[in-house]
Amino acid sequence: MTELAMIDNPGFLKLDLVIRGMKISRDSLDSPEISRAIRLSNETGAALELNIILPDEVIVNIPVLACLAEEKPYTLVKKGDGFSIRAQSGEAVEVRLAPTPQYYDRKTTSGVPMVRIGRTYGGYLALSPNPLCEFIEDDLACHYCDLSTRDHRAWTVDEVLETVDAALSEGAAEYICLNVGYTRSADGGIALLEPYIQAIKDRFDVQVCVQAQPPAVDHWIDSSYAMGIDSIAYNLEVYDPQIFEEIAPGKMRVVGRERYFSALKHAAKIFPSGAVVSNLIIGSEPVASTMKGIDMLTALGVIPTLPIYRLGLSASTDASTAAQTIEPIYRHLGEGLRRNRLSPTLISHFNLAFNAIDGEYFGGEAPIRGRWETVVKSKRGTRLAANLSRVRRRLRVRPLDDDFSEDH
Amino acid sequence: MTGARVVVDTRPLAIVVMARSSRYFGFLAIAAIFWAIISFPTPPGLTVAGQRVLAIFVASLLLWVSQLLPLAITSLFALVSLPLSGVMSSEEAFALFGNEAVFFIMGAFFLAAAMVKSGLSSRVALVFLRRFGTDDRRLILGLLLVPAFMAFWMPEHAVAAMMFPISLEIVNSLELRPRRSRFGKAVFVAAAYGAIIGGVATFLGGARNPLAIGILRQSTGVTIGFFEWMTAVVPLVLFLLVVAYFLIIKFFVQEASDVSGAVRAIESKARELGVVSGQERMIAAIVLAAILAWIFLGNTMGLANIAILAVVFLFMFKLVSWKDIEDYVNWGVILMYGGAIALGFAMDSTRAAAWIADSTILARQLAPLTLLLVIAVTAILLTEGISNAAVVAILMPLGISVARKYGIDPKVITLAIAVPSGLAYMLPMSTPPNAIAYSSGFVDIRDMVKIGSILAITSVVGFMVLARFYWPLIGLEF
Numbered sequence: 029m030t031e032l033a034m035i036d037n038p039g040f041l042k043l044d045l046v047i048r049g050m051k052i053s054r055d056s057l058d059s060p061e062i063s064r065a066i067r068l069s070n071e072t073g074a075a076l077e078l079n080i081i082l083p084d085e086v087i088v089n090i091p092v093l094a095c096l097a098e099e100k101p102y103t104l105v106k107k108g109d110g111f112s113i114r115a116q117s118g119e120a121v122e123v124r125l126a127p128t129p130q131y132y133d134r135k136t137t138s139g140v141p142m143v144r145i146g147r148t149y150g151g152y153l154a155l156s157p158n159p160l161c162e163f164i165e166d167d168l169a170c171h172y173c174d175l176s177t178r179d180h181r182a183w184t185v186d187e188v189l190e191t192v193d194a195a196l197s198e199g200a201a202e203y204i205c206l207n208v209g210y211t212r213s214a215d216g217g218i219a220l221l222e223p224y225i226q227a228i229k230d231r232f233d234v235q236v237c238v239q240a241q242p243p244a245v246d247h248w249i250d251s252s253y254a255m256g257i258d259s260i261a262y263n264l265e266v267y268d269p270q271i272f273e274e275i276a277p278g279k280m281r282v283v284g285r286e287r288y289f290s291a292l293k294h295a296a297k298i299f300p301s302g303a304v305v306s307n308l309i310i311g312s313e314p315v316a317s318t319m320k321g322i323d324m325l326t327a328l329g330v331i332p333t334l335p336i337y338r339l340g341l342s343a344s345t346d347a348s349t350a351a352q353t354i355e356p357i358y359r360h361l362g363e364g365l366r367r368n369r370l371s372p373t374l375i376s377h378f379n380l381a382f383n384a385i386d387g388e389y390f391g392g393e394a395p396i397r398g399r400w401e402t403v404v405k406s407k408r409g410t411r412l413a414a415n416l417s418r419v420r421r422r423l424r425v426r427p428l429d430d431d432f433s434e435d436h
Numbered sequence: 437m438t439g440a441r442v443v444v445d446t447r448p449l450a451i452v453v454m455a456r457s458s459r460y461f462g463f464l465a466i467a468a469i470f471w472a473i474i475s476f477p478t479p480p481g482l483t484v485a486g487q488r489v490l491a492i493f494v495a496s497l498l499l500w501v502s503q504l505l506p507l508a509i510t511s512l513f514a515l516v517s518l519p520l521s522g523v524m525s526s527e528e529a530f531a532l533f534g535n536e537a538v539f540f541i542m543g544a545f546f547l548a549a550a551m552v553k554s555g556l557s558s559r560v561a562l563v564f565l566r567r568f569g570t571d572d573r574r575l576i577l578g579l580l581l582v583p584a585f586m587a588f589w590m591p592e593h594a595v596a597a598m599m600f601p602i603s604l605e606i607v608n609s610l611e612l613r614p615r616r617s618r619f620g621k622a623v624f625v626a627a628a629y630g631a632i633i634g635g636v637a638t639f640l641g642g643a644r645n646p647l648a649i650g651i652l653r654q655s656t657g658v659t660i661g662f663f664e665w666m667t668a669v670v671p672l673v674l675f676l677l678v679v680a681y682f683l684i685i686k687f688f689v690q691e692a693s694d695v696s697g698a699v700r701a702i703e704s705k706a707r708e709l710g711v712v713s714g715q716e717r718m719i720a721a722i723v724l725a726a727i728l729a730w731i732f733l734g735n736t737m738g739l740a741n742i743a744i745l746a747v748v749f750l751f752m753f754k755l756v757s758w759k760d761i762e763d764y765v766n767w768g769v770i771l772m773y774g775g776a777i778a779l780g781f782a783m784d785s786t787r788a789a790a791w792i793a794d795s796t797i798l799a800r801q802l803a804p805l806t807l808l809l810v811i812a813v814t815a816i817l818l819t820e821g822i823s824n825a826a827v828v829a830i831l832m833p834l835g836i837s838v839a840r841k842y843g844i845d846p847k848v849i850t851l852a853i854a855v856p857s858g859l860a861y862m863l864p865m866s867t868p869p870n871a872i873a874y875s876s877g878f879v880d881i882r883d884m885v886k887i888g889s890i891l892a893i894t895s896v897v898g899f900m901v902l903a904r905f906y907w908p909l910i911g912l913e914f
């Protein structure tokens with residue numbers, strides 16, 4: 029595939045940018061958006077990234093500091109009031125920079141920079157309010173684990189609420205995505221998030237997705253839904269058992285691969301269709317194995333998301349080779365979703381990871397695009413979705429109590 | 437977290453919506469029926485006021501049976517509907533709430549609260565049980581008779597709740613396994629049926645008895661004395677206890693079991709209570725005095741007056757705190773009875789009840805004994821499905837009209853409704869003692885239905901024999 033074809037196809041461009049990176053031209057560095065991002069990065073010590081909006085509103089996230097000086101196949105250049113990405117061949121495509129949210133400059137009442145508590149990626153605000161993960165303590169951390177983002181105390185509910193409030197009120201995010209590590213309790217760690225989720229749900233009309241490890245007992249999955257989680261991810265990451273153990277030893281040895289499947293299966297019964305998600309990292313195992321994983325997950329009613337930012341493909345990988353790897357996987361994903369009547373509409377907000385929404389760029393189909401997607405992602409649309417989700421929860425969830433009728 | 441246990445209904449959403457909104461469809465249907473009765477041309481023999489009361493009665497009946505609202509709230513609805521529909525003034529309606537029966541029930545609850553909180557009730561139960569527990573059959577007899585006797589003097593649900601830890605101690609000490617152990621079933625079934633059967637013996641075992649008396653008195657001016665009630669009903673209670681004992685032994689205690697562990701457990705539980713405190717002695721004295729006063733002075737002093745006076749003494753000697761009372765008393769029941777009595781009175785005074793009696797099967801000239809059988813069977817069947825207090829609230833107004841029509845002593849009809857309505861043996865949801873036995877995990881519904889249905893039939897037969905041959909001897913003619 030030529031660079032021209034690559035740059036004209038937002039999906040491929042995103043893929044290539046993720047694999048091989050991008051540098052920033054000198055004149056771009058002076059632009060207020062980028063200089064602000066750099067200043068914030070220096071002030072807070074937080075690794076800041078640029079969220080770049082490619083044609084078709086495809087968003088890609090690129091770390092800023094890593095790409096200032098190195099030689100890269102793409103360069104972000106200033107073009108009039110805007111920006112464009114220029115390939116080495118000289119071809120260019122106009123892009124926009126997602127504005128760095130204003131709240132990144134603000135601090136909570138307790139004095140913590142809000143950017144440390146939560147960052148926005150495209151449409152969602154990502155938070156890891158409690159850094160605890162017993163895999164890390166037991167030396168069983170996942171190989172891709174970004175420990176550096178977890179070197180903080182547990183944020184208080186008020187600190188998280190202030191940050192969420194700031195992000196939502198300036199329109200920097202429409203969804204909340206909470207991450208939590210693993211604890212050896214029956215809930216598997218989700219209980220650490222409960223106070224935050226309840227407080228967020230009490231205060232805001234917003235959908236909440238959570239990435240966690242499967243709890244030991246199913247009733248905690250029911251409770252997770254009841255506490256206000258709209259979409260849940262138990263990330264398998266790799267289908268092949270040996271590779272799974274290699275890259276996620278804690279998940280394999282403590283939780284167990286089978287538990288991932290059984291928990292995902294139960295969650296798919298409890299959560300709305302399309303709201304249960306699991307990552308399969310493309311490139312970390314043979315394509316055939318990833319495809320088996322897709323078959324397995326979709327048959328359970330789970331939507332596979334296909335991150336490539338932790339891709340086994342190296343920066344030297346030829347983009348078209350990567351594209352060739354990805355193409356059959358996406359086609360397979362599209363078929364799996366169709367066969368099991370799964371719509372990835374609900375997870376369309378995970379727009380930084382690669383998912384079925386990107387399928388159309390790799391020979392598959394886009395399940396939602398155009399007006400419907402605009403409605404789903406609009407402010408009113410997200411509020412409506414949050415309220416519908418609340419109604420569904422009210423209808424479906426009942427407390428389990430033995431209530432003998434009074435009689436005398 | 438709380439990890440609050442929840443159930444997520446995973447049926448198709450349309451079905452969930454239907455199931456969840458069925459309650460609102462229920463309200464709509466009841467409102468439609470109410471409206472239909474109100475707007476129908478008034479049939480001959482029924483007054484306009486009677487027609488309105490009838491509509492309120494039918495709506496209340498449906499609400500009581502369906503339990504779409506708590507029983508007490510339905511009663512309050514009935515109470516306010518009377519003035520709102522112009523049947524009587526607000527003053528009249530609310531004055532009916534101040535019926536003597538309501539205050540008697542309240543006083544009886546207060547006394548029971550003092551007995552439970554002080555540990556007196558448990559002590560009495562253990563003292564008596566110690567005398568029985570030498571072999572397995574005697575232990576079962578004790579577990580049947582002790583709650584039966586206790587339910588003479590305090591609400592049967594309180595007796596069942598008090599017996600539960602004792603029964604649990606017994607099965608644990610014998611290392612019996614839930615569901616499997618037949619002796620374990622016998623232990624819990626005996627305690628439940630003892631409380632149920634004993635609960636019909638006096639006004640104190642179930643507040644439905646004073647409710648029936650309250651409606652009787654409000655509508656006819658006639659009443660039944662505490663001793664008179666006991667004289668009429670205790671023989672049936674004794675007969676049913678004997679039958680229940682043999683049924684339990686036949687079904688659950690075929691071969692002899694060693695119960696020495698249970699005897700030791702009862703002994704140690706009794707020891708745990710320590711010596712009888714002054715507080716317990718005083719409460720016992722006051723309760724005993726109240727019982728004697730109810731028996732000998734009930735007609736002159738008034739049952740409610742005696743109950744409330746006894747409560748005043750409890751507080752005078754600081755034997756119970758207001759907090760204890762607040763926690764223990766089922767205030768909903770008190771509210772329920774006030775409304776039910778007002779509705780019963782309105783049914784009678786507007787002749788709505790008489791109209792129903794005239795236009796149903798009851799209009800046919802049945803033999804009085806057959807009529808009694810119809811009423812008793814209706815009450816005992818209804819009480820399996822709905823609250824026994826609701827059965828009394830529904831049947832009493834009709835019963836009083838029928839009594840007038842047939843020229844039968846209304847006391848007889850009152851007993852024919854109130855006694856069978858207290859005898860719910862078959863289902864866990866029928867009455868709290870059954871629910872408590874079921875919650876032990878030892879007893880399953882099949883056990884209850886099997887033994888309970890035989891006991892229900894025996895109860896009706898026993899009741900009829902008593903009514904036919906014994907009641908005339910004590911002046912209850914029909």
Ligand code: SF4
Nearest residue numbers: 161163169170173209
């Ligand atoms: S589960 Fe794995 S990725 Fe997540 S915090 Fe623990 S070690 Fe890191």
